[in-house]
Amino acid sequence: xxxxxxxxxxxxxxxxxxxxxxxxxxxxxxxxxxxxxxxxxxxxxxxxxxxxxxxxxxxxxxxxxxxxxxxxxxxxxxxxxxxxxxxxxxxxxxxxxxxxxxxxxxxxxxxxxxxxxxxxxxxxxxxxxxxxxxxxxxxxxxxxxxxxxxxxxxxxxxxxxxxxxxxxxxxxxxxxxxxxxxxxxxxxxxxxxxxxxxxxxxxxxxxxxxxxxxxxxxxxxxxxxxxxxxxxxxxxxxxxxxxxxxxxxxxxxxxxxxxxxxxxxxxxxxxxxxxxxxxxxxxxxxxxxxxxxxxxxxxxxxxxxxxxxxxxxxxxxxxxxxxxxxxxxxxxxxxxxxxxxxxxxxxxxxxxxxxxxxxxxxxxxxxxxxxxxxxxxxxxxxxxxxxxxxxxxxxxxxxxxxxxxxxxxxxxxxxxxxxxxxxxxxxxxxxxxxxxxxxxxxxxxxxxxxxxxxxxxxxxxxxxxxxxxxxxxxxxxxxxxxxxxxxxxxxxxxxxxxxxxxxxxxxxxxxxxxxxxxxxxxxxxxxxxxxxxxxxxxxxxxxxxxxxxxxxxxxxxxxxxxxxxxxxxxxxxxxxxxxxxxxxxxxxxxxxxxxxxxxxxxxxxxxxxxxxxxx
Ligand SMILES: Nc1ncnc2c1ncn2[C@@H]1O[C@H](COP(=O)(O)OP(=O)(O)OP(=O)(O)O)[C@@H](O)[C@H]1O
Numbered sequence: 001x002x003x004x005x006x007x008x009x010x011x012x013x014x015x016x017x018x019x020x021x022x023x024x025x026x027x028x029x030x031x032x033x034x035x036x037x038x039x040x041x042x043x044x045x046x047x048x049x050x051x052x053x054x055x056x057x058x059x060x061x062x063x064x065x066x067x068x069x070x071x072x073x074x075x076x077x078x079x080x081x082x083x084x085x086x087x088x089x090x091x092x093x094x095x096x097x098x099x100x101x102x103x104x105x106x107x108x109x110x111x112x113x114x115x116x117x118x119x120x121x122x123x124x125x126x127x128x129x130x131x132x133x134x135x136x137x138x139x140x141x142x143x144x145x146x147x148x149x150x151x152x153x154x155x156x157x158x159x160x161x162x163x164x165x166x167x168x169x170x171x172x173x174x175x176x177x178x179x180x181x182x183x184x185x186x187x188x189x190x191x192x193x194x195x196x197x198x199x200x201x202x203x204x205x206x207x208x209x210x211x212x213x214x215x216x217x218x219x220x221x222x223x224x225x226x227x228x229x230x231x232x233x234x235x236x237x238x239x240x241x242x243x244x245x246x247x248x249x250x251x252x253x254x255x256x257x258x259x260x261x262x263x264x265x266x267x268x269x270x271x272x273x274x275x276x277x278x279x280x281x282x283x284x285x286x287x288x289x290x291x292x293x294x295x296x297x298x299x300x301x302x303x304x305x306x307x308x309x310x311x312x313x314x315x316x317x318x319x320x321x322x323x324x325x326x327x328x329x330x331x332x333x334x335x336x337x338x339x340x341x342x343x344x345x346x347x348x349x350x351x352x353x354x355x356x357x358x359x360x361x362x363x364x365x366x367x368x369x370x371x372x373x374x375x376x377x378x379x380x381x382x383x384x385x386x387x388x389x390x391x392x393x394x395x396x397x398x399x400x401x402x403x404x405x406x407x408x409x410x411x412x413x414x415x416x417x418x419x420x421x422x423x424x425x426x427x428x429x430x431x432x433x434x435x436x437x438x439x440x441x442x443x444x445x446x447x448x449x450x451x452x453x454x455x456x457x458x459x460x461x462x463x464x465x466x467x468x469x470x471x472x473x474x475x476x477x478x479x480x481x482x483x484x485x486x487x488x489x490x491x492x493x494x495x496x497x498x499x500x501x502x503x504x505x506x507x508x509x510x511x512x513x514x515x516x517x518x519x520x521x522x523x524x525x526x527x528x529x530x531x532x533x534x535x536x537x538x539x540x541x542x543x544x545x546x547x548x549x550x551x552x553x554x555x556x557x558x559x560x561x562x563x564x565x566x567x568x569x570x571x572x573x574x575x576x577x578x579x580x581x582x583x584x585x586x587x588x589x590x591x592x593x594x595x596x597x598x599x600x601x602x603x604x605x606x607x608x609x610x611x612x613x614x615x
Contacts, residue, residue, distance in 0.1 A: 044141045045157050073180050136156055148197055166185065169197065171208060174211055183207065221297070222302045225302075226239030226246045229305045238306045334491075365519050373385070405417060409445055416449045425461055477520055479518075483513070489524075508541055515552045566601040568587070
C-alpha cells in the first residue's frame with residue numbers, strides 16, 4: 001500500500017558500524033554485514049555517524065521544558081491535533097508536536113502502556129530530537145530532509161529508539177515556506193500502520209491554514225513586497241525584518257551570515273538617515289544597495305527589501321586598500337570595512353612609511369594597542385618590540401620607565417608606551433623629548449609609539465602633550481562603526497577560543513550591532529568570552545550573550561517607563577534561568593501578559609533570551 005512516504009531505492013550501507021534491516025543484533029551492529037536500507041535512512045545514518053553518535057549508548061538529549069506554550073505553532077496546531085487525538089484515542093499511537101529545533105512541545109498519548117515506552121525514549125515535552133543528538137528519528141530527520149519521513153523500528157540509528165516506529169510530517173509556514181515544526185505519530189515498532197502518513201498530512205494541511213491566519217501583518221506584507229521585487233529585479237534581493245530574512249537564490253548563494261548582518265546594519269542606518277542608497281563591501285565585492293521600506297496596510301513598518309547590484313569585482317575591492325593586504329606586509333589588517341575604520345587603516349598605512357614617533361588616542365578599549373602593534377608590524381617587522389604600560393604600578397617608577405624606553409630605542413627595537421595619561425606631566429615631557437631625539441634620520445634607532453585614553457574630559461595638558469607628536473591618530477569609538485562588529489567577532493572569537501570553530505548566528509550579530517558598547521572592542525571581547533563559555537563552542541545564539549548586552553540591545557526607542565520595565569523583565573528572567581512561569585509569578589503578572597510584554601518590548605523578537613520562536 002502507498003504509505004505516502006517517498007519511495008527510495010535501497011542502498012547497501014553500514015554507517016558508523018551500524019548494521020541495517022530488520023536483522024541487526026547488538027553484536028552484528030559492531031561488525032555489520034553490508035545490508036540494504038532505504039536511501040534516505042542510509043543518508044541519515046551517515047549524518048548520525050558523522051555527528052559521533054554511539055548507537056548503543058542512550059543519547060543525552062538537550063532538555064528545555066521552558067518553551068512558549070502560547071507560540072503560534074501551538075496555537076495553530078492544538079485544536080487540530082486535539083481532534084486527531086480524539087479519533088486515535090484508545091489506539092496504540094501517540095502524537096508528538098515538535099518545534100523547528102526538533103524539541104517536543106506537546107504530546108498526546110493514546111493507550112496508557114505507551115507512556116512508559118515513550119518515557120524510556122525521552123519522547124516527552126522539552127526533549128530535543130535533532131539528528132545530531134538522537135540520530136535517525138521521525139522528528140530530527142524530518143527537519144534535515146524537510147519532507148515526510150517514516151522511521152520504522154530498527155531503522156532508528158540509536159538503540160534507545162528501536163522499540164518505536166514513527167512518521168513525521170514537516171509543518172511549513174505558509175507565508176515564508178520555512179519549516180516551523182513537525183507533526184509525528186509514534187507507536188511501538190510492530191504497530192506501524194501505513195495509513196499514518198496520510199492521516200498526518202491532512203492534519204498538517206489544517207495546521208498550515210491556521211498558521212496563515214495567525215501570521216503577523218508585518219510578515220505577510222514583507223513576503224508580498226519581496227515576492228513582487230523578485231519578479232522585477234534580476235540581481236540579489238533580501239527581505240528583512242526582525243523575525244525573518246528572505247533571500248532569492250542569487251543572494252543566498254553569495255551572502256554569508258556576516259554579509260547579512262552588514263546589510264541589516266546598512267538598512268538600519270539608511271532608515272535612520274532617511275537615505276535610500278548606500279555602497280557596502282561584502283565578501284564577494286562591493287555592492288550598491290537600494291533600500292525599499294515596507295509597511296503594512298495600516299502603515300506600520302514591516303521591514304525592508306534590499307536590492308543589491310555589484311559595483312566592482314572582489315579583486316579590486318576587498319574592503320581594504322590592496323597595499324595593506326596580508327601578502328604585501330606579512331601582517332593582517334585589523335578587521336573592519338566601515339569608512340571610519342578604513343580611514344584609520346589608511347592613516348596607519350601612511351605613517352608606516354615613515355619612522356617618526358606616533359601617538360594613538362581614543363576611548364578606553366577602542367583597540368589602540370592592537371593598532372600600535374599593527375603599525376609596528378607594517379613599518380618594521382624585523383625589529384623587536386617592547387610594550388610598557390604606564391598604568392601598571394610595577395612599571396610606574398617613571399624614571400626607570402623613561403630610562404628603559406630610551407635604552408630599548410637605542411638598541412634599535414620599537415617601543416609602545418601604553419596609557420601615557422598616567423605619567424606625570426614632567427615624565428610626559430621627557431617622553432616627548434625622547435621622541436624628538438629619535439629622528440627619522442637615525443635608522444638604527446627604534447620607533448616610539450604611545451597610546452592614551454582620551455575622552456571628552458581629557459585634561460588640556462595631556463591634549464597638548466599628544467599634539468606635540470609628529471603623528472597623532474584618533475581611533476573612533478565602536479559605537480561609530482558598529483557595522484564592523486560582523487568582521488570583528490570572528491577575529492575576537494578566534495583570539496578567545498584559539499581556533500575558528502565558533503561563530504555568531506545572525507540574530508546574535510544583530511543584537512551585538514544594536515548595543516552601544518561604551519567599553520568599545522574590549523567590552524565586546526568580554527561579552528563574547530562570556531557567550532563562548534555559555535555556548536557549546538559552535539554557534540553563539542542571543543541567549544548565550546550576557547544579560548547586560550541584551551538589556552542594551554533594544555530595537556526601538558522606548559519610553560523611560562518601558563525601558564525600566566524591559567530591564568526588570570530581562571533581569572527577572574535571567575534570575576530564574578529564563579523560566580517564564582516563575583518570572584511571571586515573581587513579577588505578579590500572568591504568563592500571557594509576560595509573553596505580550598516580551599514581544600512588545602522587543603525582548604524576544606531577536607530571540608534574545610531564547611524563550612521561544614518569535615511571532
Ligand atoms: N581591531 C581589532 N581586531 C581584533 N581585536 C581587537 C581589535 N582591537 C582590539 N582588539 C582586542 O580588544 C582588546 C582591547 O584592545 P586594546 O588593548 O588594543 O585596546 P586599547 O584601546 O589599547 O585599550 P586601553 O584603552 O585599555 O589602553 C584586546 O584583547 C585586543 O586584542
